[in-house]
Amino acid sequence: MHRVTLAGPDDFEGWRDAARAMALAAIPADAILWDVAGSATPDLFGSDATPLPPAPADAVFSVPRAFVELAQSAILHRDPARFALLYSLLLAVRAVPGRMEDRADPLLRRVEDLAKAVRRDIHKMRAFVRFRELDEGDGPRFIAWFEPDHHIVRANAGFFTRRFASMRWSILTPEVSIHWDGHILTEGPGAQRGDAPAEDPVEDVWKGYYAAIFNPARLKTGAMLSEMPRKYWRNLPEAALIPDLVAGAQAREAAMIATAPRPAARTGNSRAAWQALRDEAMACTRCPLHGPATQTVFGDGPLDASLLFIGEQPGDQEDLAGRPFVGPAGQLFDAALAEAGVDRARAYVTNAVKHFKYEQRGKRRLHQTPDVPEIRACRWWLEQELDLIRPRIIVALGATAARALLGKPVTISQMRGRPIPLDDGVEAWITVHPSYLLRLPDPDRQAQEQARFVGDLRMVGERLAIRA
Numbered sequence: 001m002h003r004v005t006l007a008g009p010d011d012f013e014g015w016r017d018a019a020r021a022m023a024l025a026a027i028p029a030d031a032i033l034w035d036v037a038g039s040a041t042p043d044l045f046g047s048d049a050t051p052l053p054p055a056p057a058d059a060v061f062s063v064p065r066a067f068v069e070l071a072q073s074a075i076l077h078r079d080p081a082r083f084a085l086l087y088s089l090l091l092a093v094r095a096v097p098g099r100m101e102d103r104a105d106p107l108l109r110r111v112e113d114l115a116k117a118v119r120r121d122i123h124k125m126r127a128f129v130r131f132r133e134l135d136e137g138d139g140p141r142f143i144a145w146f147e148p149d150h151h152i153v154r155a156n157a158g159f160f161t162r163r164f165a166s167m168r169w170s171i172l173t174p175e176v177s178i179h180w181d182g183h184i185l186t187e188g189p190g191a192q193r194g195d196a197p198a199e200d201p202v203e204d205v206w207k208g209y210y211a212a213i214f215n216p217a218r219l220k221t222g223a224m225l226s227e228m229p230r231k232y233w234r235n236l237p238e239a240a241l242i243p244d245l246v247a248g249a250q251a252r253e254a255a256m257i258a259t260a261p262r263p264a265a266r267t268g269n270s271r272a273a274w275q276a277l278r279d280e281a282m283a284c285t286r287c288p289l290h291g292p293a294t295q296t297v298f299g300d301g302p303l304d305a306s307l308l309f310i311g312e313q314p315g316d317q318e319d320l321a322g323r324p325f326v327g328p329a330g331q332l333f334d335a336a337l338a339e340a341g342v343d344r345a346r347a348y349v350t351n352a353v354k355h356f357k358y359e360q361r362g363k364r365r366l367h368q369t370p371d372v373p374e375i376r377a378c379r380w381w382l383e384q385e386l387d388l389i390r391p392r393i394i395v396a397l398g399a400t401a402a403r404a405l406l407g408k409p410v411t412i413s414q415m416r417g418r419p420i421p422l423d424d425g426v427e428a429w430i431t432v433h434p435s436y437l438l439r440l441p442d443p444d445r446q447a448q449e450q451a452r453f454v455g456d457l458r459m460v461g462e463r464l465a466i467r468a
């Protein structure tokens, strides 16, 4: 039996190094005991545990990128079996690389379920961390208490340092605390709920805002509980209002109908947030594509859209105009939408990558497909757009968009034509990119494929009507 002791419950690098050495030495999964330094795992094998075999200096092997991305998420799950499951999957994928494509594989599905739970927890932390202001004499510090389900705090720290870059803040959790002084992120031991302040002056403003945007006509208690589970309520100032708002929902709905129409309070607020996000994206240097491009082409459309399209990246004309889908692919897209009976003006349209990637050939700028690090870098903006718009249906146009949305490579022919449930009740649909249709040389085939594209869009439009 071999024992591997990882530095922490989220020690992906430690797991990867050990797993690589074990795999190279052909150690079977059931001959390894994985644990975490400082944890209370009983020392069943004591000093009988065989040390790690040294990895041969020149021996390497590679696994699909999709495995690495999946493992990076799944390892954050609290399930103690995750290290062993990942190692079993690593051995399987090493033997048969196509195993990552086998959606029916029980081991792959189990690991995917772990990763999905982790992604959901990460999303919940981003949505439900509420800072309380503390005046320490040398300026304000913002403190939040959060209880994650999984070991996600370190993995999520980058989001908070970028989002709240100029604030001094701490996020306290039972397992670890993270602190940002405006420049450096540090880590401390776990804390208790009572270590964070209970209330602050901003709270009243926030409660007032929440009461104003609470829409009794759209009250779906089940959906609300799945989106904002009760366990988070304790830390949300606005949650104190929920029982009263729900109790008064019927009366308020009747009053609302009587006094309709009225302006939607949320739009005003999210317009400012969207504008700020767009302004920030205009100065984006997260990947090298910003250099040669004319400008960032941000998403466009109503902020309360229930339908959101993701394209690949701006083309030559979009790069100059600063708006998505205005060139030849955009014209085909508009025509297909019109034929399918979907109103583009009511949809939000954006791209997976927000700078034009091209190769200069004489005077022409030839489109180049963005690569995975560029897609990943730009997901930072896409995720925030999705968070702000909160559409009910997201349509990915083409492989790049599908990859950006689902975080893994996707075969369009296998995925198109049916809804794909995402977290929080959102539905994804995958179809081809309009440029693919433009590139088809055979006119008959082009007509055929275009009709299929229109069919996909029509299904989405009908689905939306059903789900409205």
Ligand code: URA
Pocket: 311, 312, 313, 314, 315, 318, 323, 324, 325, 326, 327, 329, 330, 351, 435
């Ligand atoms: N292709 C895209 O994917 N997006 C655009 O904005 C234009 C062309």
